[in-house]
Amino acid sequence: MSQGAASEHVEFVLPGVKCAGCIAKIETGLRPIPGVRSARVNFTSKRVSIDHSSEVTAEALRRAIGELGFDAQSVSTVAPSGDRAESRALLRALAVAGFGAMNVMLLSVSVWAGAAGATRDLFHWLSALIAMPTVAYAGQPFFKSAWAALRRGRTNMDVPISIGVTLATALSLFETIVGGPHAYFDGAVSLLFFLLVGRYLDCAMRDRARDSVTALMRETAPGATILLPGGGTAWKRAAELEPGMRMLVAAGERFAADGVVEEGGSTVDCSLVTGETLPEALSAGGTAIAGTLNLSHPLTVRVTAAGDRTSLAEIMRMMEAAGQSRSLYVRIADRAARLYAPAVHTLALLSFTGWMIAGAGWHQSLLVAVAVLIITCPCALGLAVPVAQVVAAGALMKRGILIKDGSALERLAEADCVRLDKTGTITRGRLQSIGSLSLTVDEKRVALALARASIHPLSRALAAHLEGEHVATAPVEDLREYPGLGIDGRLRGARVALGRPSWLGAEAGDGATLQVAFLAEGDAPKLLRFADEIRVDARDAIQRLGAMGLDPAILSGDRREVVMPVAEALGTPALAELMPADKVDTIALLQAAARRVLMVGDGLNDGPALAAGHVSMAPASATDVGQSAADAIFLGDKLMPVAIAVAAARRTRKVVRQNFALAIGYNLLAVPLAIAGQVTPLIAAAAMSTSSLLVLANALRLRNCAR
Amino acid sequence: MSGLTLLIPVALVLGLSGLSAFLWALSRGQYEDLDGAALRILIDEEDEL
Numbered sequence: 001m002s003q004g005a006a007s008e009h010v011e012f013v014l015p016g017v018k019c020a021g022c023i024a025k026i027e028t029g030l031r032p033i034p035g036v037r038s039a040r041v042n043f044t045s046k047r048v049s050i051d052h053s054s055e056v057t058a059e060a061l062r063r064a065i066g067e068l069g070f071d072a073q074s075v076s077t078v079a080p081s082g083d084r085a086e087s088r089a090l091l092r093a094l095a096v097a098g099f100g101a102m103n104v105m106l107l108s109v110s111v112w113a114g115a116a117g118a119t120r121d122l123f124h125w126l127s128a129l130i131a132m133p134t135v136a137y138a139g140q141p142f143f144k145s146a147w148a149a150l151r152r153g154r155t156n157m158d159v160p161i162s163i164g165v166t167l168a169t170a171l172s173l174f175e176t177i178v179g180g181p182h183a184y185f186d187g188a189v190s191l192l193f194f195l196l197v198g199r200y201l202d203c204a205m206r207d208r209a210r211d212s213v214t215a216l217m218r219e220t221a222p223g224a225t226i227l228l229p230g231g232g233t234a235w236k237r238a239a240e241l242e243p244g245m246r247m248l249v250a251a252g253e254r255f256a257a258d259g260v261v262e263e264g265g266s267t268v269d270c271s272l273v274t275g276e277t278l279p280e281a282l283s284a285g286g287t288a289i290a291g292t293l294n295l296s297h298p299l300t301v302r303v304t305a306a307g308d309r310t311s312l313a314e315i316m317r318m319m320e321a322a323g324q325s326r327s328l329y330v331r332i333a334d335r336a337a338r339l340y341a342p343a344v345h346t347l348a349l350l351s352f353t354g355w356m357i358a359g360a361g362w363h364q365s366l367l368v369a370v371a372v373l374i375i376t377c378p379c380a381l382g383l384a385v386p387v388a389q390v391v392a393a394g395a396l397m398k399r400g401i402l403i404k405d406g407s408a409l410e411r412l413a414e415a416d417c418v419r420l421d422k423t424g425t426i427t428r429g430r431l432q433s434i435g436s437l438s439l440t441v442d443e444k445r446v447a448l449a450l451a452r453a454s455i456h457p458l459s460r461a462l463a464a465h466l467e468g469e470h471v472a473t474a475p476v477e478d479l480r481e482y483p484g485l486g487i488d489g490r491l492r493g494a495r496v497a498l499g500r501p502s503w504l505g506a507e508a509g510d511g512a513t514l515q516v517a518f519l520a521e522g523d524a525p526k527l528l529r530f531a532d533e534i535r536v537d538a539r540d541a542i543q544r545l546g547a548m549g550l551d552p553a554i555l556s557g558d559r560r561e562v563v564m565p566v567a568e569a570l571g572t573p574a575l576a577e578l579m580p581a582d583k584v585d586t587i588a589l590l591q592a593a594a595r596r597v598l599m600v601g602d603g604l605n606d607g608p609a610l611a612a613g614h615v616s617m618a619p620a621s622a623t624d625v626g627q628s629a630a631d632a633i634f635l636g637d638k639l640m641p642v643a644i645a646v647a648a649a650r651r652t653r654k655v656v657r658q659n660f661a662l663a664i665g666y667n668l669l670a671v672p673l674a675i676a677g678q679v680t681p682l683i684a685a686a687a688m689s690t691s692s693l694l695v696l697a698n699a700l701r702l703r704n705c706a707r
Numbered sequence: 708m709s710g711l712t713l714l715i716p717v718a719l720v721l722g723l724s725g726l727s728a729f730l731w732a733l734s735r736g737q738y739e740d741l742d743g744a745a746l747r748i749l750i751d752e753e754d755e756l
Contacts, residue, residue, distance in 0.1 A: 020749035043743030091733055099726040103719060119711075126715065 007037065010058040011049045012065060012072035013620055013635065017041060022070070029068040030061070046400075046635070048072070063452075066467040087203040093138040094200050097193040100134030101186070105685070108186040112682045124176040124183045131185035135169050138192050141199060157337035157382060160344045164373035165191060171370050182367070187374045187684045194692045195382045202386035205393050206405045224249065224256035227300065238290075241306035249299045255288045258310045259301035266297035269457060279457055291604075295456060315580055318608040331407050332656065333385045340381065348372045351675045360677075368677045374684050375674040376667055383692055384659030387699040392652040395706040400635035401645050408631035411615035412649035414596045418545050418642070419587065419613070421601035422556035422563055426538050426570070428637055429602060429621050431461035431514065431530040438526055439518065445474035447518050447528075450487050450498040453479045458516045459487070459498070461530050486516075494521040501527060534566060541639040542570045548646060550598065555583050557605045583609035600642055602626045617642055644706050651705040659695045666691040 017023065023041045026048055030039035035055030041048045050061055065072040107123040107130075115123060139162070146158035165188045172183040223237040224247040233248065238256040241247070246262065249255055265283035270292045279295055282288060288301050290310040307313070348369045355365035389406040396403055403409055420426055439447060448471050451463040476489040476496060486499010497504055497519045506517040506525035519525040535541075545552045554574035556563045567574035575586065587597050587609055599606070599613030602622030610616035610629035618630035627633055634641035670687045673679050679687075732738065 020746040023743065023746060024750040041743065042740040043746060044740045088733065091738070092730060095726055095729050095733070099722050103722050106718065122711075130719075 007051055008054060008058075009049065009051055010061060011047050012062060014041070014046050014048055014065070014070050014072055016070045017043060017046050025068055026065065026070060030064060033061070033064055036061070063463075063467070066464060067470075069468070069470060071468075087200065087206075090141060090196060090200040090203050093141060094193070094196040096134055097138035097189060097196050100130050100138065101190040101193040103130050104134075104186045104189050108183075108681065108685070111183075120181075121176070121179050124172075124185075127183060127185040128173055128176050131169060131189050132173070134189050135165060135192065138189075138196060139165055142192075142195070155337070155341045156334060157341065160341045160373070161191070161195060161377060161382070163345070164188075164370075164377045167370050168374050171366060182681055184370065184374060184681050184684065187681055187688065190685065191374065191377055191688065194688070198383040198386040201390040202406055205386075205390050205403070224253075239307055241303055243303050243305060245303045245306075247301050247303060249288070249294045249301055251294055251296050251298060254293050255290050255301065257290050257301075257303045257306035259288050259303045259305075261286045261288060261299055262302050263300040264297050266299050267295045269293040269295055312604070315604060315607055318580060318584065331385075332410055333381070336381060336660065344373065344376045347376065347671065347675075354675075355677070364677070368675065371677070371679040371684065372671065372674045375670045375679060375687065377688075381660070381663045383695050384663055384699075385656050387696055388652050388655045388659060388702055391699050391702040392648050392655075392705050395703055396645060396648055399641060399644060399706040401641045401648075401706070402633045402635075403645070404631050404633075408615060409649045409652055411596070411631065412598065412646055413653035415550065415598035415615055415646060417551040417553075417590060417595050418598040418600065418646075419553055419555045419583075419590075419609075420542075420599075420642075421603065421606045421609075422554055422558055422566055422574075423532065424602035424621060425600050425606075425619060426554065426566060426639065427532045427534050429532065429619070430464075431457060432533050433461070433465050434529040434531055434533075437465065437528055439528075441471075442474070443518065443520060443526075444469070444471045446476060446491055446496050446520065447498060449473040449476040450479070450489060450496065450518075453487050453489075454481055454498075458514055458530060462498075462516065462528065491520075496520050501525070534569065535637060535639045538639045539570055541643050542572055544640070544643040545646070546572075548643065550646065555586060555599075555601075555609065557583070557603070580605045580608050584612045587612045598642075598646065601630075617645065647707065648702075648705040652702060655699060655702055659698055662694050662698065663691060666694075 014022075014026070017026070023043060026041055027039050030036050030048070030050060033056060035053045037051040037053065039048060039050045048065070052061065062072045104127045107127050111120050111123050142158045142161045142165070145156065146162040149156040149159060168184040168188040172185050172188070174180075175183050223235055224241060225233050226236050226241070227246040227248060228234055236245075241257045247256065247259065251266065261282055261284050263284060265281070267279040268282045268288065269279050270289065282294075282299070287304075288294075288299070289312070290306075291312045305311070308317075351372050352365045352369035355368050356362065360368075386406060389409050392409060393403045393406075403412075423429055437444065437447075444466055448463060448466040451459040451466065452473065453459075474491055476491050479487060479489040481487045482499070482503075485503040486497055488495055488497035488499070490496070498516060501507065501515050501517040504517040504519045504525045506519075506527055514530045516528050516530070517525045518528060542552050552572050554563065554567050554570075554572055554576075555578055556574065556576050557578050557580070558576060560576040563574050563576035575582075578586070583601075583606065587599060590597050591612075591614065596614040597612075599609050599616040600618070601610055601616070602618050603626055606618075606626055607629045610618065610626060615632075616630045617632045617634060618626040620627070620633050620635040622630070622633070632645055634645070666687065670679070670683075673683070737744075
């Protein structure tokens with residue numbers, strides 16, 4: 001982030017936005033905050049984008065939204081413009097094609113209704129005038145893609161489309177010049193229109209998902225303070241660090257490189273790497289991992305690996321390697337095109353030669369060949385897949401599931417076994433209060449003031465809990481943090497404190513939960529208990545996944561004694577203490593046995609496994625790496641979205657197949673007519689529109705597929 | 708025929724103005740949040756935006 005008064009931009013995902021009241025509350029609540037220039041909620045993508053100056057930090061804004069009663073999950077700042085360029089261009093082309101199609105059709109209807117002689121010729125000329133610029137502009141997405149495919153010696157759906165549209169336009173122009181009876185301008189333009197609808201929907205879906213995907217590695221440290229050999233210190237960027245250097249890491253700083261602790265003892269938040277929410281103790285001789293957060297005490301660390309040799313960078317490399325197999329996946333429409341394009345071209349060529357042999361003359365033969373090309377043009381086929389997928393993705397979005405692209409839906413439908421991470425996936429990955437807090441309203445206000453003063457995970461969890469209850473802060477003064485112990489302050493002269501139970505003279509309970517004590521002078525200390533709880537519907541979700549034949553199991557990097565109770569509670573097999581590479585190996589083994597694995601995980605340690613899986617999902621609370629590696633992201637505190645997404649993907653696959661059947665059935669009926677030379681522009685237009693509408697109507701049945 | 712010389716240009720001009728209005732709205736970002744636009748009409752705006 002740049003310094004100074006530069007304008008900054010931040011976006012948060014807001015799963016809780018449900019109505020106009022929420023929009024108004026957030027926007028009017030954020031605008032008065034000093035430093036906030038503008039705040040706008042996008043209801044469709046459930047995000048708020050805020051332009052602010054450096055006066056106010058993103059973290060403060062997140063907290064402010066929390067105080068308004070909404071859970072804001074941070075996403076990295078994607079470039080606000082530019083990434084939508086493709087769908088914008090398609091939408092412009094779509095608008096132009098729509099305009100052209102309407103007006104050419106208007107003129108064509110008059111011709112079909114019986115206009116003859118000079119009027120017909122005039123109308124054909126007008127159609128040519130509208131259609132040719134339209135085709136030249138709106139056809140570009142197809143021409144470009146077809147040309148790119150041909151240059152690499154391949155063929156795709158766009159090749160027959162481009163040839164069909166170009167030939168039809170050229171031939172119609174010729175017909176117009178010689179004053180012939182049939183011009184196919186309407187067919188060429190409305191074909192482009194229908195196809196652009198499909199293309200745009202597909203692209204819009206990818207855009208929407210890209211919005212919710214975050215950039216990699218946002219949370220790494222920019223650099224570190226280095227102890228110079230001759231005494232004194234210097235700030236060095238992470239890239240300039242080298243093994244052997246000694247860096248000073250203050251409390252609240254992230255480690256910029258891997259290293260061994262030489263001096264000091266502290267607690268470290270490793271959630272970025274392991275997904276584990278509980279802070280881990282780190283003392284002299286211990287290993288610090290780049291990217292993790294030093295919580296309580298300053299440490300002196302001797303660098304052992306820096307730059308692209310850190311374990312963090314290693315994980316990134318593994319992800320890239322694991323993700324390569326997935327880029328080989330061929331989408332269903334492209335698979336269809338591989339069979340379809342050669343068949344169509346052969347058929348058109350055969351009709352042409354057939355009519356030539358029959359002695360019809362080249363003009364008549366070409367007319368028939370073009371009619372065959374137009375009729376077989378994969379109009380319904382081009383719509384069959386994207387429309388179904390977009391309707392399904394829209395339905396899923398309403399349930400808080402974001403699908404990154406159509407291919408993710410196709411692969412999700414193919415999954416036949418599911419592997420889940422524990423921390424952050426089956427559990428919520430956040431510390432939650434066990435039961436309600438045993439505090440009075442006044443005490444809560446004091447506790448909030450104290451909790452806000454610390455970045456310790458327990459303080460944050462407490463603050464988040466209290467913000468959720470809309471507690472206001474009490475005016476606590478002289479706030480002081482005692483690293484490793486707690487925080488205290490004064491309220492109207494009396495000491496109040498929040499911290500380790502032993503520090504405040506409270507009796508700690510069992511070790512399974514995390515506890516923090518609250519003390520107000522004069523009263524006995526009160527214990528507040530926190531744990532990372534299993535998502536409420538995890539058991540139901542796992543059962544449903546099992547019933548769908550997905551054979552769920554847990555893959556966790558956590559300790560065995562933590563994982564096993566969870567596995568038992570859910571009744572699933574589990575593997576514990578897996579390193580990131582072990583998870584990838586487990587998945588590779590399954591895939592080698594021809595299983596298609598759906599991986600669900602959130603942490604950086606799951607990144608490679610998410611990339612290796614046939615398809616993957618991550619909760620919105622996941623780390624950046626987890627989110628960007630996953631094909632789908634689910635919002636909220638439930639696990640059921642995983643099962644819902646698979647069910648919806650399977651329903652979508654069914655509808656896509658029906659749509660293919662409809663489109664092919666239509667071709668079987670219409671192609672013989674075209675080959676026989678019986679297809680006039682009127683019949684071509686009617687047949688094309690009917691099949692497209694049928695496919696659309698069938699896809700709309702998916703509106704309620706997210707169940 | 709004389710009616711056509713008037714009506715066809717009128718139809719084209721109307722269509723083109725619709726097209727340009729759409730392209731304008733698109734470039735102004737009015738299609739970014741369609742669901743939100745439907746809800747915003749319910750918000751009582753007290754201060755000037």
